Amino acid sequence: MSDLQITLCFHEDAGQVDRDRLNDIVSTLERTHFSVTELNLANTTNQDINSAFQDNHIVIAYGGDGTVHHVLQHVINCPKPPIFAIIPGGTANDFARTLNMPMNPVKAAEMIVKQQTKQIDIGQFNDRYFLNFFGIGLVTETKQAVSESGTKATLGRFSYYLSSLQSLNAPEPFSVSVKSDTRHYEGDAIMVMVGNGQYTGGVRAFFNQADMSDGAFDLLIIKNVSARSLFEIIKANITTDPKQLEGIEYFRATDIDITTTPPQQIDCDGEDGGTTPVNITILPQHITMITGDTSLFQK
Template identity: 35%
Template sequence: MNRYSNALLIYNGKAGQEDMDSTLGDCIGELTSCCDELTLYGTKSKSDAERICREKGGNYELVIILGGDGTVHECVNGLAGLPVRPKTAILPAGTCNDFSRSLMIPQNIKQAARLIKYGRTEEIDIVRENDRYFSNFWGIGIIADASQNVNEAVKGVFGKISYYLSAFQTLQEAETFTFKADIDGKSVEEKAVMVFVANGRFIGTSELPLPPQKYNDGVVDIFIIKEAGFKLLKEVLAAKGTGKLNEKSGEILHFQAKNASIETTPVQSTDMDGEVYTDTPVQMDVLNRHIPFIVGEEERKEAAE
């Protein structure tokens, strides 16, 4: 059994009190049995989780993130700049919980709490984008437009369905942009409707059609989508779970890289882990084995071999 001298649990303090009391009740028993000292902090406003992780994270052996991808993104941005990063765990309580899925964390709160008690720790790659960080994905074009089009009220009712509805709508209205990129020293100049960088394996709860990879291989997958439309969408969906992408059409370019710089005309909004608040140009660098996370079972494709 894992044992921690002290731990900080960060959760959404603005959530409904009854729902949060129930969620905390599902996990506190497991956590107190393996944490000698457990401190709870309820966030009060946007970026509060990032601030607390930056100011207090280094004082704890374990930081536990109770929330969805947005909360994880905030906490990663607070922790990634620390000289020594604490062990970090995720209790998935959001709409999609994509990064937790990449780490094979159970989507049931009680089971995820039990994983903190008995799971293993892996040092996970994090990506720095200019002076910010992301753990799961980065994108410009269609994907950023889709995130901005998601109606928060609808999202609260229909969850991940709202993302797909927005994505389909955006595909119909996609506009091309010109970009110049340096990808591990290789120059690429194209017109595209989307550039997507994957550090995790899931988006919108769907597994990406990626070859087997480790949590800490030191590279990201970069996809350049050159033409929009349902033909492209069907091509990508058809590849789901096969570990292969059909690149013969020339509509998709795929690279693996440690570093990349991208500038666009016109300027594009960037989506990091579902949060849109920065613009191109950007410099991206993979920070290898940067934050130790508690993870689930061995990666499925490797375990099957």
């Protein structure tokens, strides 16, 4: 049998790649009929990446959510998109958790060898794609505060959300119009989240019932509630029926227009996504991804 081509992508200057661990991952993949090409994203151009992905069977993003987001943009634009896989190597590894991939990188490589796949929805706005979430408001403010303080590596993203919320007595509300194919909301809010995956910051914080292949987003609008109330909502992990929570608008949609006053910074899978206004659409089962144990998928 001829070797199947794999490109293993990573950011070696991001402080997340252990060379010995990387060698173990490559050895695990090459014990089967895979031929692995390593691609350090730190010193490649977009053209180099696009060229490297041609005629690949699988493209792997090894790293954190930022690396996954970066690689996704190129995978999705391939004329014949390869299977996409994630080997967790960051702080939160949110979408890898939704896929039930092992958090141990070598065990994740062993799972990739099994080639167990699922068709996954992805979100799109402008020319950007996302797997996990789109957010505006407090989600971007806490990210910026922690990026400046340098506490992400020690606390993890969700922990620093909670830490930041405790220190914010009066989050600044903004005016928002959310028009979708299912519902229209107009009023004040301190945060809007559009979810495809289940995890934020390594735990099921906002969308623990989300289904990544059902062809719809889960949309959460947190109105002008106090930071303390929001802290309690998030700490409680928004379980089975967030519609019952005071100060929350929760619904599902496939096409969403968001307009805000003033314009709001966008957080897209933890990366800078520009500013509002924006139209978000879902591309149902648009990409094939390697999954972990399917018996663990939430029904």
